[in-house]
Amino acid sequence: MTELEEYIKSYFGVKQTDLEHIVSLFKETTLKKDEYFLKTGQSCNKLSFIKSGFLRIYVTQEDKEITQWISTTGYFVTDLSSLIFETPTRWNIQALTDTELYTISKEDYQKIGNLISQWHQLEKLFIARCFTILEDRIFSHLSMTAEERYQFFFNHNKELFNQVPLQYIASMLGMTPETFSRIRKKQLS
Amino acid sequence: MTELEEYIKSYFGVKQTDLEHIVSLFKETTLKKDEYFLKTGQSCNKLSFIKSGFLRIYVTQEDKEITQWISTTGYFVTDLSSLIFETPTRWNIQALTDTELYTISKEDYQKIGNLISQWHQLEKLFIARCFTILEDRIFSHLSMTAEERYQFFFNHNKELFNQVPLQYIASMLGMTPETFSRIRKKQLS
DNA sequence: AAGCGCTCTTGATAAAAATCAAGAAATTAA
DNA sequence: TTAATTTCTTGATTTTTATCAAGAGCGCTT
Numbered sequence: 001m002t003e004l005e006e007y008i009k010s011y012f013g014v015k016q017t018d019l020e021h022i023v024s025l026f027k028e029t030t031l032k033k034d035e036y037f038l039k040t041g042q043s044c045n046k047l048s049f050i051k052s053g054f055l056r057i058y059v060t061q062e063d064k065e066i067t068q069w070i071s072t073t074g075y076f077v078t079d080l081s082s083l084i085f086e087t088p089t090r091w092n093i094q095a096l097t098d099t100e101l102y103t104i105s106k107e108d109y110q111k112i113g114n115l116i117s118q119w120h121q122l123e124k125l126f127i128a129r130c131f132t133i134l135e136d137r138i139f140s141h142l143s144m145t146a147e148e149r150y151q152f153f154f155n156h157n158k159e160l161f162n163q164v165p166l167q168y169i170a171s172m173l174g175m176t177p178e179t180f181s182r183i184r185k186k187q188l189s
Numbered sequence: 190m191t192e193l194e195e196y197i198k199s200y201f202g203v204k205q206t207d208l209e210h211i212v213s214l215f216k217e218t219t220l221k222k223d224e225y226f227l228k229t230g231q232s233c234n235k236l237s238f239i240k241s242g243f244l245r246i247y248v249t250q251e252d253k254e255i256t257q258w259i260s261t262t263g264y265f266v267t268d269l270s271s272l273i274f275e276t277p278t279r280w281n282i283q284a285l286t287d288t289e290l291y292t293i294s295k296e297d298y299q300k301i302g303n304l305i306s307q308w309h310q311l312e313k314l315f316i317a318r319c320f321t322i323l324e325d326r327i328f329s330h331l332s333m334t335a336e337e338r339y340q341f342f343f344n345h346n347k348e349l350f351n352q353v354p355l356q357y358i359a360s361m362l363g364m365t366p367e368t369f370s371r372i373r374k375k376q377l378s
Numbered sequence: 379a380a381g382c383g384c385t386c387t388t389g390a391t392a393a394a395a396a397t398c399a400a401g402a403a404a405t406t407a408a
Numbered sequence: 409t410t411a412a413t414t415t416c417t418t419g420a421t422t423t424t425t426a427t428c429a430a431g432a433g434c435g436c437t438t
Contacts, residue, residue, distance in 0.1 A: 165385065
């Protein structure tokens, strides 16, 4: 679980004994391609760190799917709102490829707070970071055209473009696959 | 400061002595119309609860202004990212009307954590709530047309429509004032 | 290798939204 | 109250994006 340790250490700088304790609560799990991590209506009862693979967060709305995000190696996946407030989730989270995860249950996750004094502080920082990412995303919708959103996302996530179906990236950027394809053609030439 | 007390009590359910302590750290402040709460590039060093009035959060970009949000009575105003990570803010926050606030400095705010054991836990919940709101907003951009966003926002924030310039609401919903005006005309008839 | 399903591309067309420009309407100031 | 300023509306036009439809490319399976 070196990657997970590295992540927690670098982001949260907890001391070694706490770090080991936290990491020990995560178990290795896997998902086969197309299996679900979470389904609409369920309450999210786990948090996972992605060791390898891709997961797509989406909803189905009137016969079409809207992809909210694609998560991959080195990031966490969960439904924060559902995990924290114990509400039913709106999202489906499905594996786009075979996926390896380090997973902690909600119960164990909640226990950490009792064992490590600064945990809520760290959690706060983690959620605040997620908040900041969303804030940037909203701003991109208020201030950029589809083409600009494409360009910006491409510059920051080149790898993704040859590893997952492009239609999902189109959706998460708020455009149709056709528009995505036309913009892409322009950028390539 | 009854409103502020009510808010903290109902959202965070802290015990009475803690509640009084927290509230005592807030000071009454005011802003005249058009004065700034925060300006682009500054580090946000305060958190305020709005007693009365309206504040607009916006940025200037290539000669035009993009409004990110309008905050009003009964809500908090700050730049969370800047407050927590001590980074320079991208936003301007300006009073749209004369405004009364209950304001706590970053220093005092940070002190609460040392004095009230569950504070970070409560902070976490607060930020998670903000996260959820942004998540909904992104989803509205991925799944709704300008007209649908108008309708949805109108249904949930009717009051705002006759209290602040509509161009700002247009901008925060991601459309031009002209488009906003045309949609509005349709909805009125 | 042929057939199937899925993804991506392309073209034609329609719809949505932005832009530009002018003028009302409403607010604020003199 | 009138003038000045700001905000909102309207129309004409352009640009952007979505929709619809068809076909190309590609990997899988058998």
